[in-house]
Amino acid sequence: MNKKKSTVLRELINRKEILFRPGVAIALDAKLAEANGFEAVGISGANFAGQVLGLPDAGLITMTEVVENARRVANAVNIPVMVDCDTGFGNAINVRRTVREVILAGAAGLFIEDQLAPKRCGFVVGKELLDIDEAVGKFRAAIDARDEIDPDVIIMARTDARTAVGGSLEEAIARSKAYKEEAGADVSYVEALQSRQEIETVRAAVPGPLAVSVQALRPLPTLQEIEDLGCCMTLSAMFFHVGTVAKWDMLVEMKKHGLGPYHDWVEQHRNHPAAWPRIFERVGFSEVRKWEEKYLSPAQVKMKYEGSHGLFEPGRDEELQGLG
Numbered sequence: 001m002n003k004k005k006s007t008v009l010r011e012l013i014n015r016k017e018i019l020f021r022p023g024v025a026i027a028l029d030a031k032l033a034e035a036n037g038f039e040a041v042g043i044s045g046a047n048f049a050g051q052v053l054g055l056p057d058a059g060l061i062t063m064t065e066v067v068e069n070a071r072r073v074a075n076a077v078n079i080p081v082m083v084d085c086d087t088g089f090g091n092a093i094n095v096r097r098t099v100r101e102v103i104l105a106g107a108a109g110l111f112i113e114d115q116l117a118p119k120r121c122g123f124v125v126g127k128e129l130l131d132i133d134e135a136v137g138k139f140r141a142a143i144d145a146r147d148e149i150d151p152d153v154i155i156m157a158r159t160d161a162r163t164a165v166g167g168s169l170e171e172a173i174a175r176s177k178a179y180k181e182e183a184g185a186d187v188s189y190v191e192a193l194q195s196r197q198e199i200e201t202v203r204a205a206v207p208g209p210l211a212v213s214v215q216a217l218r219p220l221p222t223l224q225e226i227e228d229l230g231c232c233m234t235l236s237a238m239f240f241h242v243g244t245v246a247k248w249d250m251l252v253e254m255k256k257h258g259l260g261p262y263h264d265w266v267e268q269h270r271n272h273p274a275a276w277p278r279i280f281e282r283v284g285f286s287e288v289r290k291w292e293e294k295y296l297s298p299a300q301v302k303m304k305y306e307g308s309h310g311l312f313e314p315g316r317d318e319e320l321q322g323l324g
Contacts, residue, residue, distance in 0.1 A: 004108075004150065004152060005074075005078075005079070005080040005081070005106070005108040006080065006108040006109070006150050006152035006153045006154070007152045008039075008040075008079075008080050008108065009040055009080035009082065009108040009109050009152075009154055010152050010154060010186075012039055012040055012080070012233075013154060013186070013187060013209050013232050013233060014209065014232075017227070018223065018226060018227035018231060018232065018233060018234065019039065019040060019232060019233035019234070020038065020039075020223060020233075020234050020237070021038070021039075021040045021041060021042050021082070021233045021234050021235075021237070022038055022041055022042075022234075022237045022238075022239055023041070023042050023043075023044040023047065023235070023236055023237055023238040023239075024041045024042070024043055024044070024047075024073065024240065025043070025044060025047040025048050025050070025051035025052060025238075025240060026048075026051060026052060026069070026072070026073065027072045027073045027075075027076035027077075028076075028282075028283070029041070029073075029239075029240050030073045030076055030077045030079075030081065031076050031077055031282055031283065032274060032282070033077075033079075033239075034077045034078065034079050035273075035282060038079065039079055039080075040079050040080040040081070040082065040108070041073070041077070041079065041080075041081055041082070042081070042082040042083070042084070042109075042235070043069065043070060043073055043081060043082070043083045043084055044084055044236070044238060045057060045061065045066065045084035045085070045086050046084075046121045047238055047240070048061065048065075048066070048069050048084070049061050051240070051244075052065075052069060053065070056120075056121075057119075057120060057121035057124070058118060058119075058120045058121075058124075059086065059087070059117055059118025059119045059120065060118070061086070062089065063085075063089040063094075063097070063098050063101065066083065066084075066085060066086070066089075066098075066102070067098075067101045067102055067105050068105075070083045070102055070105040070106065070107050071105035071106055074105060074106025074107060074108075075106060080108035080109065081106065081107055081108055081109075082107065082108065082109035082110060082111070082154065082156070083102050083105075083107045083109070083110040083111075084110075084111060085098055085099070085102060085110050085111060085112050086112070086113065086119055087112065087113055087114075087115055087116075087117045087119050087130075087138075088112045088138055088142065090117075091134070091138065092134075092137045092138045092140070092141035093141070095112065095138045095141045095142050095145070096141045096142070096144070096145040097145075098112075098142075099141075099142045099145040099146055099155075100145050100148075100149060103145075103146065103149050103150060103153050104149070107153065108152075108153060108154065109153055109154030109155070109156065109186075110142075110153070110154070110155065110156070111155070111156035111157065111158050111187075111189055112138060112139065112142055112155075112156075112157065112158065113158040113159070113160055113189075113191070114129055114130050114132075114135040114138075114157075114158065114159050114160060114161070114175060114179075115127055115128065115129060115130065115160050115164065116128040116129060116130050122160055122163075122191040122192050122213065123192060123213075123215060123216075127160050127163065127164040127165065127167075128164055128165045129160065129161055129164045129165065129166065129167060129171075132174070132175055132178060135175065135178075135179070136178055136179065136182050136183050139155070139157050139179050139183035139184075139185055140182075140183045140184070142155050142183075143155050143183060143184050143185070154186045154187060155184075155185055155186050155187075156185065156186060156187040156188075156189050156211065157176070157179035157180070157183065157185035157187070157188060157189065158189035158190075158191055159172050159175040159176055159179070159188075159189070159190055159191065160191045160192065161174075161175050162190065162191065162192045162193055162194070162198075163191075163192040163194075169193075169198055169201065169202075172190050172193075172202065173201070173202055173205045173206060176188040176190055176202070176206045177205065177206055177207070180206065180207060180208050181207070185208075186208070186209065187208070187209040187210070187211055187232065187233075188206050188208060188209070188210050188211070189210075189211045189212070189235070190202050190206075190210070190211075190212045190213075191212075191213050192213060192215075192216060193212050193213070193214075193216065193217075194216050194217075195216075195217065196217060196221070196225075196229065199212050199214075199229045199230075199231075200229065200230075203229060203230040203231075209232040209233075210230060210231055210232060211231055211232060211233050211234075211235050212229075212231055212235070213235050213236055214226060214235075214236075215236060250262065250265065277311060277312040280312055280314070281314075285312075285314035285315075286314050286315040288314060289305075289314040289315040290315065292304065
């Protein structure tokens with residue numbers, strides 16, 4: 001019997017080796033990460049807002065939108081998915097429903113933050129904090145709702161106290177300890193720490209699994225450094241930003257030179273495993289053909305595949321199609 005994704009994620013977090021967990025925005029991102037051997041992914045709320053809705057990470061997305069995207073991503077892959085649930089979309093009572101819906105959508109883990117709504121991206125000026133007692137209550141509600149469905153689901157408690165209004169390193173530590181010791185959070189997530197020494201200070205003070213964002217550090221730490229600093233997983237490895245920059249650059253060239261730059265790119269990347277039309281295989285066209293051969297009549301399948309033409313035939317050897 002296969003393990004639950006939540007059980008797998010819990011084991012990955014509790015092992016000695018750090019969990020290298022790329023961030024994703026959409027289902028295709030997750031499928032590409034899985035195809036390259038990554039063991040889990042996390043949906044970024046900021047990047048879901050930007051990539052899918054074209055909105056800033058300023059508390060504008062809704063619970064329904066987050067749940068819908070979580071379901072798409074979780075259903076697209078066989079690896080665990082962790083979901084950014086912002087502030088839980090309300091008070092402790094709302095958090096209960098948020099947690100329930102996200103878990104039922106297929107999430108193996110999720111995190112909630114202690115910002116005052118409307119929240120904003122952890123690296124954007126203007127963050128405010130919820131009262132610590134109310135925040136503890138929200139995490140307690142999250143864990144109670146989780147336990148009613150699947151106790152293995154990871155609940156990660158994020159604090160933005162380091163750089164919020166009135167915040168400090170000491171406040172971030174106090175809140176992380178409260179969320180762990182009073183509410184029972186599985187993982188402490190401390191946002192926007194400013195140095196390696198601050199990470200070391202938090203690690204020494206906060207018990208249990210720890211995750212921290214490292215974007216403010218210079219030079220940026222390696223994966224091994226993050227593990228050596230005592231973190232259980234990576235955060236914010238948003239590899240798809242590379243594609244956003246590449247798309248911008250291509251549009252600039254197309255605006256200047258017409259279709260030539262795009263056609264050149266297509267020819268240069270014809271053998272790339274993620275380029276068109278090979279991406280059709282990545283999203284499962286061969287599975288569709290297998291299902292057709294299983295469920296349709298032989299005459300129907302013969303008509304579909306011998307009576308039509310195209311640049312790509314699902315399930316056919318790539319070299320025979322000139323794709324090898």
